[in-house]
Amino acid sequence: MTTSTAAASSSGLYADPREDWLAQYTEEVIDPARPIVDPHHHLWDRGGQRYMIEEMAADIASGHNIVATVYVDCRSMYRASGPDAFRPVGEVEFANGVAAMSASGGYSPARINAGIVSHVNLLLGDRARPVLEAEITAGNGRFRGIRHSSAWDAEFEVAGMYAKRPKGILLDPTFREGFACLAPLGLSFDAWLFHPQIGELTDLARAFPDTRIMLDHCGGPIGIGRFAGKREETFASWKASILEIAKCPNVSVKLGGLAMRLLGYDFHERPMPPSSEQAAAAWRPYIETCIEAFGPTRAMFESNFPPDKGQCSYQVIFNAFKRIAAQYSEAEKTALFSRTAVDFYRLRVE
Template identity: 85%
Template sequence: MVSGNAASSKSGLYADPREDWLALHTEEIIDPQRPIVDPHHHLWDRGGQRYLIEEITDDIASGHNIIATVYVDCRSMYRAGGPEAFRPVGEVEFANGVAAMSASGGYGKAAVCAGIVSHVNLLLGEAARPVLEAEIAAGNGRFRGIRHSSPWDADPDVAGMYATRPKGLLLDSTFRKGFACLAPLGLSFDAWLFHPQIGELTDLARAFPDTKIVLDHCGGPIGVGSYANRRDEIFPVWRASIQEIAKCPNVVVKLGGLAMRLLGYDFHERPMPPSSEQAAVAWRPYIETCIEAFGPGRGMFESNFPPDKGQCSYQVIFNAFKRIAAQYSEAEKTALFSKTATDFYRLKLG
């Protein structure tokens, strides 16, 4: 049922986007009028890679009816000085500035960065609270929560850029003192991890039932490094973890992140980029499993651009999602493409 090729040995969990390669395949937009909230993208200008407001609005202009987006933590534009703990406040200031640019109407009708998710080091414990309060102030009504990435794996070919992250972060008692600061401030938590760690997040979610949590990227199923060429063996393990965490009513899931190299597909190495039909075949087992476990009211399709842009275009990624969602009712499609994200992030649209 779940097939696919192992990724190459090149380092990195996602491939760099190549506009010339992506341009080799274009598609008509499926269901072009459907409103979409893209609840997970990044903006950055570093390492020769630029993905700022012009780039995301160009992608949005390729045809899908994106009405709003949510910016998610990626260490962009941290303050260069001042107390270390408060440097991530710069990212909120940056994303709010982009939101203000978007709100001018000069970059299309989508409300880019209508919601903002940044980072606070929860290993500060109770000292995380003043940083969270500073980010709320910097967000000008748009700041919704944080992400404290916790991917960890013993295999350095899997861990990649996260190789220095601590094992068992979500179980750490000091981390949990910081995590306890979120709910009283009305803030949510984006959880980015690898699939063997989903059980740790389940434990955290049960310990803090009043904190809203979103599991990013279908729970980070791995198909590279020591996990390569073991898809049929690993899929049931991942599925069982998804089914267990879905029992936590405070957790929702983002449906995407599957065009990163992490999953183990080699689309980025092929002469032509994938069509939405090809992408849908690869991703359907993961997305359908998540929707079956969580229900459409607790799932939201995400672009995860630009990381997922390494394997497919914005046209293709949302066309693939629309193909997968074709079996669901109109109300369920509305939840998956816009309502779950709007409700979870309390977006003020219109």
């Protein structure tokens, strides 16, 4: 990880993590015994940034009771050779190897990568099936589904690295041919998009009611670019889309991804990292709206590390979630922090 004390570049959707900046602030862990399944994180070693099992274990050691995690697609360790369609199988092989390392107990009490979500190019149409089958084999019982990012916006300040991706991919007939391969194989779909695209995912969910879909990062509410300074107006539009997609019983939601630059908060530019009270105050309207719309049995808190680490520590992010969840019953808290993730990703957790 970089240890620069300078604020991260604003050119991306998230700020680069800075360990020295984060170390300036710590706080006591709230409800430290509560079991947590972190259903969304990445592992990578590229571009001068490293977030692998050692870094993940160090974050987990900051005090929360993480019992298991789910690895999610981030183009790590693709095969360097062979047919292009099958290169993402390397990511599953990598993630499963990390899971085996974690299962030794030598890194953390948590079962890191207990579930694996990778990528298959669904624009292959029905030719996606053999790639999916290869990933099932590579996952050794841990592979649960794929993510094919559909995040797109015409404005580069919003889209960043996603600006060159296809527009309207979720509506593409060939993409849907590939999508149709998921349910027969018992696989789920993680959706990463921006909030103006939620309607496209709603259409997809209604067309494939038997496919389990996870809406990542609260549906990607935007607060940068042309959306900057328009939080109330944007929130109303985002909320309407959330309420509509929540009517699809096959869709669940991940509560997180809000510590990226995308939301428009400047925590990463401040001299000190935010407290969990500050983070909770910023994120509460989005998270409470999602819980109200989907219910606790279709919602789960996520770290989205390391992207969200650019604005707060692992300790702070889950403390913020616990502050937001304080109003809910014990059964609802259990669902939000662990049970919903275990059920959706069919995790084997002691």
